[in-house]
Amino acid sequence: xxxxxxxxxxxxRSFGRxxxxxxxxxxxxxxxxxxxxxxxxxxxxxxxGAGDFTExxxxxxxxxxxxxxxxxxxxxxxxxxxxxxxxxxxxxMLILQFPLWWFSMPAIMKGWVDRVFVNGLVYGSGRRFxxxxxxxxxxxxxITTACYPEMVEADGLLAHLDINLWHLxxxxxxxAGFDVLHxxxxxxxxxxxxxxRAAYLDAYAQRLRGIAExxxxxxxxxxxxxxxxxxxxxxxxxxxxxxRVAQAQE
Amino acid sequence: xxxxxxxxxxxxRSFGRxxxxxxxxxxxxxxxxxxxxxxxxxxxxxxxGAGDFTExxxxxxxxxxxxxxxxxxxxxxxxxxxxxxxxxxxxxMLILQFPLWWFSMPAIMKGWVDRVFVNGLVYGSGRRFxxxxxxxxxxxxxITTACYPEMVEADGLLAHLDINLWHLxxxxxxxAGFDVLHxxxxxxxxxxxxxxRAAYLDAYAQRLRGIAExxxxxxxxxxxxxxxxxxxxxxxxxxxxxxRVAQAQE
Numbered sequence: 001x002x003x004x005x006x007x008x009x010x011x012x013r014s015f016g017r018x019x020x021x022x023x024x025x026x027x028x029x030x031x032x033x034x035x036x037x038x039x040x041x042x043x044x045x046x047x048x049g050a051g052d053f054t055e056x057x058x059x060x061x062x063x064x065x066x067x068x069x070x071x072x073x074x075x076x077x078x079x080x081x082x083x084x085x086x087x088x089x090x091x092x093m094l095i096l097q098f099p100l101w102w103f104s105m106p107a108i109m110k111g112w113v114d115r116v117f118v119n120g121l122v123y124g125s126g127r128r129f130x131x132x133x134x135x136x137x138x139x140x141x142x143i144t145t146a147c148y149p150e151m152v153e154a155d156g157l158l159a160h161l162d163i164n165l166w167h168l169x170x171x172x173x174x175x176a177g178f179d180v181l182h183x184x185x186x187x188x189x190x191x192x193x194x195x196x197r198a199a200y201l202d203a204y205a206q207r208l209r210g211i212a213e214x215x216x217x218x219x220x221x222x223x224x225x226x227x228x229x230x231x232x233x234x235x236x237x238x239x240x241x242x243x244r245v246a247q248a249q250e
Numbered sequence: 251x252x253x254x255x256x257x258x259x260x261x262x263r264s265f266g267r268x269x270x271x272x273x274x275x276x277x278x279x280x281x282x283x284x285x286x287x288x289x290x291x292x293x294x295x296x297x298x299g300a301g302d303f304t305e306x307x308x309x310x311x312x313x314x315x316x317x318x319x320x321x322x323x324x325x326x327x328x329x330x331x332x333x334x335x336x337x338x339x340x341x342x343m344l345i346l347q348f349p350l351w352w353f354s355m356p357a358i359m360k361g362w363v364d365r366v367f368v369n370g371l372v373y374g375s376g377r378r379f380x381x382x383x384x385x386x387x388x389x390x391x392x393i394t395t396a397c398y399p400e401m402v403e404a405d406g407l408l409a410h411l412d413i414n415l416w417h418l419x420x421x422x423x424x425x426a427g428f429d430v431l432h433x434x435x436x437x438x439x440x441x442x443x444x445x446x447r448a449a450y451l452d453a454y455a456q457r458l459r460g461i462a463e464x465x466x467x468x469x470x471x472x473x474x475x476x477x478x479x480x481x482x483x484x485x486x487x488x489x490x491x492x493x494r495v496a497q498a499q500e
Binding site for chain 2: 010011013014040046047048049050060061062063064065066101102103104105106107108110111113114117129146148150151153154155156157158159163164165166167168170171172175190220222225228229230231237
């Protein structure tokens with residue numbers, strides 16, 4: 001596979017960086033091609049704006065997604081965006097690796113999504129979920145976090161991890177058409193031992209060796225929804241944070 | 251009340267801007283003080299990094315949240331962050347107004363949260379949820395979106411809006427200690443009529459006139475969780491996207 005790793009961490013001596021390096025080495029040893037977008041090192045601009053387009057369809061007022069659609073058809077993206085689009089289109093698998101900040105991506109990575117997941121290529125004009133522009137590719141979030149796994153169980157302080165990551169795993173990666181794998185998570189990194197950190201690196205390497213064959217998370221097909229955007233009668237919704245659902249049923 | 255509106259939209263002639271202006275006017279007419287952080291106009295830097303601190307506790311390697319804690323105790327934030335912290339501490343209510351991009355905030359606003367919701371004032375050392383630094387204040391997301399309401403029903407294409415916004419409303423605003431109000435949402439703004447847009451402005455104004463008395467969304471208290479971070483026996487979890495849960499039970 002061609003694997004694109006998008007990485008966001010402000011500190012090169014972080015555990016996150018060690019995890020990145022181990023991931024890259026492991027994937028290359030397994031015969032994959034790996035490209036890394038190290039957003040902090042690139043000083044990637046995360047702020048979507050008028051400067052993202054080299055020509056405009058609606059010059060009077062910026063309608064960002066409509067200009068994305070126009071730029072997709074006319075190769076009119078700024079060079080920094082086009083370079084990332086090229087990497088995205090060339091990849092078979094996307095890994096987003098980041099420290100979990102406020103239960104989502106750091107802003108520099110959110111801006112990579114805002115600017116690179118463009119209307120007209122990734123989504124739009126019927127492209128979404130199993131018709132999404134990224135159909136046939138896999139994606140995974142690889143996360144480091146200060147929180148404990150018990151906190152993101154169904155009855156945990158923060159509710160299930162699925163729910164916290166829904167906007168990313170379903171609303172972003174799934175929407176774009178990726179087959180989304182279960183996230184890799186290294187927990188409570190601030191409060192752990194060097195041995196435990198080493199074990200996380202090993203677990204990540206182990207996970208990545210089988211990543212091309214891993215079964216993605218379940219997802220609905222577009223055909224399961226009616227013209228009213230609701231699941232057709234008789235189709236049970238995919239559960240979200242399933243243990244929470246199960247508990248609520250008790 | 252003192253109301254802080256944090257606003258992120260790249261286009262001053264947008265519907266989002268009209269909604270902001272109507273909101274400000276309405277709140278002032280009702281006797282509230284209003285401060286606006288217009289992030290695009292301010293060219294707010296959303297990228298958390300070493301430059302955010304005027305002195306460092308751990309100069310060798312950046313541990314962002316630990317430096318936040320140190321800076322909170324030593325008044326060592328960069329001036330752009332300190333200015334926003336001052337607004338946040340002075341407010342009785344926070345409104346985050348933004349176009350919903352990938353089911354979350356635009357990067358420029360995510361970075362406002364990353365850099366301004368600091369360890370040592372907003373969270374950390376036991377500050378969270380009903381012990382959070384923002385306890386006693388209210389917060390609300392005010393959203394414009396291209397999607398349709400049916401898509402974020404429990405059985406909709408995107409799953410319930412509660413689930414999509416969980417990372418923000420529970421994991422960020424709730425975690426910080428705010429009483430979180432139901433979001434205000436203007437739907438399918440691209441595809442609507444001038445009359446419908448005017449009706450959204452009126453609905454927002456109507457909503458804001460009663461905002462000081464509105465009942466917040468339900469939330470667990472910290473005391474309902476055990477030392478294992480799980481709900482104590484006999485306490486039913488707050489439902490998330492309740493119609494989805496109800497459907498799963500049928």
